Amino acid sequence: MTDPNSPPASLSEDVKIPESISGLEPVRSVRSPIKLVYDFVPSPPVQEYLRSYSKKKILGHRSPVDGAVFVPPRGVDPRHGVLIEESVELSDRGHVGNFCVTHLPIPGRDDLDIPYVSAWIHLDGANVGFLGLVAGCENDEVHIGMRVQAVWKKEEELGNTAENILYWKPTGEPSVPVEKAGNRAWDQPNE
Amino acid sequence: MSAELTAVLGVGQTKYSATRGDVSIAGLCREAACRALEDAHLGWKEIDAVVIGTAPDFFEGVMMPELYLAEALGAVGKPILRVHTAGSVGGSTALVAASLIQSRVHEKVLTIGFEKQSESNATWALSLPQPFSVSINAGAGGYFSPIIRQYMSRSGAPELIGCMVAFKDRQHALKNPYAHLHQNDLTFEEVVDSPMLWNPIRYSETCPSSDGACAMVLGNEVSGDRAENPVAWVHGTAMRSESNNFPGRDEVNPLASRQCAADVFRQAGITNPLKEIDAVEIYVPFSWYEPMWLESLGFAEIDHGWRMVEDGTTSLSGGKLPVNCSGGVLSSNPIGASGMIRFAEAALQVRGMAGDHQVDGAKKSFGHAYGGGAQYFSMWIVGAEKP
Numbered sequence: 053m054t055d056p057n058s059p060p061a062s063l064s065e066d067v068k069i070p071e072s073i074s075g076l077e078p079v080r081s082v083r084s085p086i087k088l089v090y091d092f093v094p095s096p097p098v099q100e101y102l103r104s105y106s107k108k109k110i111l112g113h114r115s116p117v118d119g120a121v122f123v124p125p126r127g128v129d130p131r132h133g134v135l136i137e138e139s140v141e142l143s144d145r146g147h148v149g150n151f152c153v154t155h156l157p158i159p160g161r162d163d164l165d166i167p168y169v170s171a172w173i174h175l176d177g178a179n180v181g182f183l184g185l186v187a188g189c190e191n192d193e194v195h196i197g198m199r200v201q202a203v204w205k206k207e208e209e210l211g212n213t214a215e216n217i218l219y220w221k222p223t224g225e226p227s228v229p230v231e232k233a234g235n236r237a238w239d240q241p242n243e
Numbered sequence: 244m245s246a247e248l249t250a251v252l253g254v255g256q257t258k259y260s261a262t263r264g265d266v267s268i269a270g271l272c273r274e275a276a277c278r279a280l281e282d283a284h285l286g287w288k289e290i291d292a293v294v295i296g297t298a299p300d301f302f303e304g305v306m307m308p309e310l311y312l313a314e315a316l317g318a319v320g321k322p323i324l325r326v327h328t329a330g331s332v333g334g335s336t337a338l339v340a341a342s343l344i345q346s347r348v349h350e351k352v353l354t355i356g357f358e359k360q361s362e363s364n365a366t367w368a369l370s371l372p373q374p375f376s377v378s379i380n381a382g383a384g385g386y387f388s389p390i391i392r393q394y395m396s397r398s399g400a401p402e403l404i405g406c407m408v409a410f411k412d413r414q415h416a417l418k419n420p421y422a423h424l425h426q427n428d429l430t431f432e433e434v435v436d437s438p439m440l441w442n443p444i445r446y447s448e449t450c451p452s453s454d455g456a457c458a459m460v461l462g463n464e465v466s467g468d469r470a471e472n473p474v475a476w477v478h479g480t481a482m483r484s485e486s487n488n489f490p491g492r493d494e495v496n497p498l499a500s501r502q503c504a505a506d507v508f509r510q511a512g513i514t515n516p517l518k519e520i521d522a523v524e525i526y527v528p529f530s531w532y533e534p535m536w537l538e539s540l541g542f543a544e545i546d547h548g549w550r551m552v553e554d555g556t557t558s559l560s561g562g563k564l565p566v567n568c569s570g571g572v573l574s575s576n577p578i579g580a581s582g583m584i585r586f587a588e589a590a591l592q593v594r595g596m597a598g599d600h601q602v603d604g605a606k607k608s609f610g611h612a613y614g615g616g617a618q619y620f621s622m623w624i625v626g627a628e629k630p
Binding site: 054055056057059060061062063080081084086092094098101102120122124130131149150151152153154155156158159160161164167168170171172179180181182183184185196214215217230231234235236238 | 255256257258264273274277278280281304361362366367370372374375376377378379380381382384385388389390392393396397420421438439440441442486488489490491492493494
């Protein structure tokens with residue numbers, strides 16, 4: 053086997069550096085951070101979704117094919133390629149479908165103390181989950197199927213954003229069985 | 244008309260390491276390409292087309308690398324294509340290259356996967372804030388940790404199975420001179436005592452950040468027959484994809500993974516993968532994905548994959564189905580190359596050219612890659628004999 057640390061034969065010739073720069077320290081890397089600022093124009097269903105947050109409401113979309121409810125609403129059922137027009141108002145209660153105890157800080161979220169729990173929150177009446185922070189209990193008390201409820205910002209701080217929900221706290225209700233928690237509760241007819 | 248028989252004529256890899264400060268991305272790719280051409284005993288002029296793959300542009304901030312790399316890869320005056328399917332890209336790049344031979348469009352194709360993670364920040368490139376949701380997910384580990392937790396919950400696997408996979412793959416890596424991590428003195432206790440990053444994933448159970456490139460020269464049947472070194476014949480190729488969040492999704496065992504495996508095994512005429520496959524290279528960036536994919540791919544019964552880890556079945560030291568003899572993604576992870584390394588290592592096994600990590604007498608082997616939120620799958624089966 054060839055030595056992985058020596059260059060391939062066809063690349064083994066010495067590189068000739070022009071005399072004008074031959075005595076200089078080589079540049080090994082140049083750090084050039086990239087920032088992209090853009091205007092996000094939400095689709096009509098997402099506009100409705102974000103606006104409803106300011107009234108402490110969470111909207112979903114119900115599929116005309118099999119009644120599955122998506123949150124956030126995107127205006128389509130991606131499984132079947134059909135438009136969705138029916139909005140449904142969802143509860144601000146649900147269960148933890150699954151979760152991660154994260155020990156790494158996230159850029160732009162200096163407010164999060166690590167370790168923190170990020171969880172897939174499955175709202176009552178919805179058939180997919182979305183990500184949310186779980187707090188209000190010890191991290192090692194969080195479990196799959198745990199019932200949770202939204203903790204909202206104060207009225208005067210509400211905006212058109214999902215960030216109106218500060219975190220999700222345990223309700224103390226009996227847990228959802230593991231086999232019925234998360235996306236698993238929905239039978240998959242196209243198997 | 245049936246597909247043209249396709250052979251792997253040459254394989255080239257760079258030494259994987261945290262930082263290859265001595266070369267540019269172009270230099271890195273050229274190094275792997277030159278080695279693959281030397282292995283194939285071919286020159287640049289004999290290549291008809293070049294197919295490259297790398298991870299999202301966000302990682303290194305190099306937009307459209309296929310334009311910048313065309314000259315360094317001898318592609319001027321020839322077709323050059325760039326493939327993109329997130330982490331599975333190395334696998335799907337090889338399959339796009341293979342399809343150019345199978346379809347008789349070209350006779351010899353050079354394919355390269357690469358990544359220079361030292362010039363990027365993959366974790367945060369994967370954690371971009373979205374206006375319609377809260378910014379809370381920390382990189383790939385944050386995404387896969389809940390899925391691993393779900394597997395542990397439903398399979399009842401002992402808690403340290405993931406550590407056993409990590410320790411096994413790092414032992415395998417010691418036999419592969421190209422592997423990034425060569426941890427000679429690593430103990431199992433050190434793997435277990437490693438800090439939690441994304442509970443239940445420990446630091447020791449994650450892949451490293453690597454610089455590296457992997458290349459293959461693929462050829463048609465005539466090229467395979469004429470090759471000086473042994474070749475690997477392609478017996479089956481398949482790709483599938485699915486959305487990452489829909490009602491009823493089985494995140495642990497995605498439908499697209501099962502469909503892809505069924506297709507590739509059918510093409511290769513394999514009905515009992517555990518018995519008929521001699522060596523396996525699967526994409527395991529987090530340790531628990533070894534038993535999870537063994538089940539999804541049909542090498543193990545559902546919820547029993549962890550037993551193959553526990554009883555040593557997947558170890559190169561006497562196991563019945565050695566998995567990731569190269570050390571796997573857990574020992575080297577230049578993301579855009581990682582899938583192609585799996586495919587190339589599968590080819591090296593059936594060519595009998597895997598060196599110290601060779602599985603004795605391997606006749607058929609399996610290469611696998613996945614990407615996105617376990618959404619993209621690419622797989623191939625290669626053999627020492629023609630199909």
